[in-house]
Amino acid sequence: MKKFVKKIFFFLSFFCVLFILYNTLFLGILMLTDWDFKKRLESLNFVNPDFELLVLGSSLPEYGIDTEFLTEHLMKSYNLALHGNPLKTSYVQLNEYLVRYSKKPKYVILGLNSFLDEQTEYIHPVVDLTMKSHKFVLNDIPIISLRWFGVEFLKKILSSGHRKTKMSFGQVKSPRVNSDKTDYDILNLDLKEFELSYWIGEIAKLCTQNGIELIIIEMPGVKEKQNLTEIGPRTINFVNGYSALLYNLNNQEFCSFINENKDWVGLSHLNETGALKFTIELLKILQ
Amino acid sequence: MDIISIYFIALSLLSVFVFYLLKNKYRIIFLTLLSCAFIASFSLNLLIYVIAYSLVNYFIGLKMPGSAYKKHLFRTGLVLNLIQLIILKYADFTLSPLFSLINVNADFILKISEIIIPVGVSFFTLQGIGYLINVKMGWEKPEKKLQDFILYITFYPKYLSGPIERSNHFLPQLKVNKKFNEGQVSKGFRIMLFGFFKKIVIANQLAPYVINAYSDLNSINGYAAWILLLIGPIYLYFDFSGYTDIARGLARTYGIELLPNFNRPFFSENMTTFWRRFHMSLSSWFNDYVFKQTAFKFRRWGIYASVTALLVTWILFGVWHGAGWTFMVLGFVQAFAIIYEFFTKKWRLRLFSKAPVSIKVWISRMLTYFFYSISLVFFFSPDISSVSIIFSKLVKIKGTLILINEISSAPFMLLIYIPAIFLLELIENDFGAVYVNLKQIWWRDGKKYMFFRWTIYCLIIIQIIISANLGKPGQFIYANF
Numbered sequence: 011m012k013k014f015v016k017k018i019f020f021f022l023s024f025f026c027v028l029f030i031l032y033n034t035l036f037l038g039i040l041m042l043t044d045w046d047f048k049k050r051l052e053s054l055n056f057v058n059p060d061f062e063l064l065v066l067g068s069s070l071p072e073y074g075i076d077t078e079f080l081t082e083h084l085m086k087s088y089n090l091a092l093h094g095n096p097l098k099t100s101y102v103q104l105n106e107y108l109v110r111y112s113k114k115p116k117y118v119i120l121g122l123n124s125f126l127d128e129q130t131e132y133i134h135p136v137v138d139l140t141m142k143s144h145k146f147v148l149n150d151i152p153i154i155s156l157r158w159f160g161v162e163f164l165k166k167i168l169s170s171g172h173r174k175t176k177m178s179f180g181q182v183k184s185p186r187v188n189s190d191k192t193d194y195d196i197l198n199l200d201l202k203e204f205e206l207s208y209w210i211g212e213i214a215k216l217c218t219q220n221g222i223e224l225i226i227i228e229m230p231g232v233k234e235k236q237n238l239t240e241i242g243p244r245t246i247n248f249v250n251g252y253s254a255l256l257y258n259l260n261n262q263e264f265c266s267f268i269n270e271n272k273d274w275v276g277l278s279h280l281n282e283t284g285a286l287k288f289t290i291e292l293l294k295i296l297q
Numbered sequence: 298m299d300i301i302s303i304y305f306i307a308l309s310l311l312s313v314f315v316f317y318l319l320k321n322k323y324r325i326i327f328l329t330l331l332s333c334a335f336i337a338s339f340s341l342n343l344l345i346y347v348i349a350y351s352l353v354n355y356f357i358g359l360k361m362p363g364s365a366y367k368k369h370l371f372r373t374g375l376v377l378n379l380i381q382l383i384i385l386k387y388a389d390f391t392l393s394p395l396f397s398l399i400n401v402n403a404d405f406i407l408k409i410s411e412i413i414i415p416v417g418v419s420f421f422t423l424q425g426i427g428y429l430i431n432v433k434m435g436w437e438k439p440e441k442k443l444q445d446f447i448l449y450i451t452f453y454p455k456y457l458s459g460p461i462e463r464s465n466h467f468l469p470q471l472k473v474n475k476k477f478n479e480g481q482v483s484k485g486f487r488i489m490l491f492g493f494f495k496k497i498v499i500a501n502q503l504a505p506y507v508i509n510a511y512s513d514l515n516s517i518n519g520y521a522a523w524i525l526l527l528i529g530p531i532y533l534y535f536d537f538s539g540y541t542d543i544a545r546g547l548a549r550t551y552g553i554e555l556l557p558n559f560n561r562p563f564f565s566e567n568m569t570t571f572w573r574r575f576h577m578s579l580s581s582w583f584n585d586y587v588f589k590q591t592a593f594k595f596r597r598w599g600i601y602a603s604v605t606a607l608l609v610t611w612i613l614f615g616v617w618h619g620a621g622w623t624f625m626v627l628g629f630v631q632a633f634a635i636i637y638e639f640f641t642k643k644w645r646l647r648l649f650s651k652a653p654v655s656i657k658v659w660i661s662r663m664l665t666y667f668f669y670s671i672s673l674v675f676f677f678s679p680d681i682s683s684v685s686i687i688f689s690k691l692v693k694i695k696g697t698l699i700l701i702n703e704i705s706s707a708p709f710m711l712l713i714y715i716p717a718i719f720l721l722e723l724i725e726n727d728f729g730a731v732y733v734n735l736k737q738i739w740w741r742d743g744k745k746y747m748f749f750r751w752t753i754y755c756l757i758i759i760q761i762i763i764s765a766n767l768g769k770p771g772q773f774i775y776a777n778f
Contacts, residue, residue: 011314011317011477012478013479014479014482014483017479021751021754023749024755025751025755025758028752028755028756029755029757029759032756032759141549153759153763154762154763157763160708160763164710234614247409
């Protein structure tokens with residue numbers, strides 16, 4: 011039995027070494043290849059950034075708002091949105107940006123979809139891992155906290171469409187095309203959800219306190235997700251007393267510019283062609 | 298205690314070392330106490346109930362041989378076993394409607410089940426009945442050691458979901474002195490590791506699709522219904538065989554061999570063979586204790602004795618899974634398939650005699666898989682109306698392949714692991730010599746081979762750690778029975 015216990019001890023030591031190596035390699039690969047990671051590192055290391063417009067939110071604005079185009083035609087812009095980003099993280103990102111850099115943006119666009127995940131206290135793992143105040147816990151082991159990005163990496167290995175996807179001014183530009191085969195539904199935007207949202211209210215407060223104009227955008231979705239509520243804009247008054255303008259750009263009529271066979275990557279995400287078309291429409295509104 | 302938890306893994310691994318550090322005479326007591334503690338972790342009432350259940354069966358078994366009332370004792374034991382099963386598991390389905398007919402409130406019976414929380418009742422009841430039949434038929438001498446008998450009923454690796462042990466297989470193993478055997482213990486750990494891999498890395502990742510879809514069938518479209526139909530057997534197989542591997546591996550570390558439950562079932566060429574390879578401990582139990590006994594009883598009916606016995610066996614087999622018409626139909630459908638195969642065997646052989654063997658084999662395998670997939674709709678559906686919803690969606694395909702998008706983005710690695718495991722099973726099943734060669738290469742002596750094996754084991758553990766964190770620990774399906 012002693013021999014067996016010794017063998018188990020050797021195996022466990024071997025496992026620990028391999029586990030550390032595996033995690034280091036995994037983290038290294040992600041830092042070099044993952045769009046969110048690269049963007050996060052880039053945004054933490056800007057030298058005197060002078061962006062006038064920042065985009066916040068989840069993957070919908072990350073794919074759908076062409077900040078390169080906005081920079082060329084309107085003002086210097088950067089897309090800080092991240093895959094699966096909860097609202098709290100958008101608040102954390104904005105706060106961090108304002109603390110870190112002296113030049114404040116004039117506008118912040120918060121791109122949303124109707125899945126308001128605002129109650130969660132979860133912070134996007136890439137942001138969490140790279141935050142200054144972050145305290146390391148067992149769950150921070152990269153293969154656990156960043157496992158989702160591992161799946162994205164595998165997609166890049168297996169699919170040329172994923173490999174061709176590029177990042178520019180923080181926007182993820184994907185050339186992939188997936189037709190929208192869904193049908194229209196009868197949906198309306200629940201404005202109460204916006205008004206009651208704690209974290210959107212906090213973002214509005216932060217913007218007002220720093221002299222930034224917050225523009226909330228309901229991002230376009232595939233046909234079955236589009237609604238019948240008017241485009242607006244309408245003023246949303248939050249519980250904390252602050253307010254912001256909301257544009258419902260997921261309106262069925264507004265979204266008629268989207269080509270159902272050419273402009274989507276899939277699951278309500280616009281590809282680079284769709285994003286450019288959408289940004290042109292957005293530009294008209296902003297101007 | 299959840300089997301897929303760090304506590305269970307740590308406690309069971311620690312217990313293996315404690316087991317071998319103890320003197321041989323204390324080891325069975327240790328395992329019995331450990332098993333009792335495991336059951337008590339669900340409910341103390343359950344532990345008291347299981348011990349009382351074991352005592353009743355133990356004493357009936359003990360008194361039966363040589364008794365003038367052997368038949369009566371056996372019948373009493375059988376009736377007690379069945380009544381407790383009906384009260385604890387089928388009261389809502391059988392007793393409540395019966396009591397309402399005579400205007401009696403049956404709530405007190407339903408309360409019993411709430412108080413006891415009858416986890417594992419379907420499994421230990423079959424073991425209790427099997428023991429009584431063995432003793433009555435003289436196939437086995439009654440167990441004299443109470444602690445051994447209690448361990449037979451409560452042995453914690455198999456308590457929740459089997460394998461359904463036979464007393465004449467399990468009890469003799471407890472009489473043998475257990476020496477520490479490094480090979481045996483290592484093999485046990487390895488089997489457990491593969492069990493956790495199957496359950497956590499594969500079944501738990503498929504679970505959200507299967508369980509969510511069956512709980513909200515109106516939300517899925519025709520394509521999703523077809524995918525659901527086809528992944529159902531894979532999900533059930535990895536979930537249940539994962540549990541079985543954990544149970545068998547853990548038991549082996551204590552030097553106890555549990556009955557096998559799976560033998561590459563998806564390479565079966567008909568349903569008769571399939572049920573000899575899927576949930577083997579249950580199907581063989583029903584074969585030995587229900588089918589053979591019923592067929593013998595009605596032997597004068599000739600061929601119809603077998604048909605009757607098949608119907609009775611498979612309907613009981615279905616009902617064993619749960620109270621409800623869906624399970625009854627599940628059993629009936631299996632009986633129908635086996636009867637069909639029995640009566641058409643010669644005709645089918647003649648019809649396909651000129652077809653190439655490999656084509657025959659693969660078409661048969663696919664048809665068997667497809668038939669089982671369809672019958673599983675009754676297994677997963679909560680009621681008959683849900684069954685009709687899913688069948689209507691299968692017929693009228695509308696909508697888009699949304700589920701495929703989700704599958705390809707979330708449990709992505711499954712697309713690699715599931716084919717890899719089935720490929721290994723295929724090699725073992727169809728190319729025995731190649732499999733033996735591969736095994737020899739895998740077990741070659743030398744440090745570089747050991748390094749390679751250890752690396753693979755470590756990667757499996759890492760994958761388990763990654764997958765375990767993808768969601769909540771999933772309940773084993775067969776723990777519901």
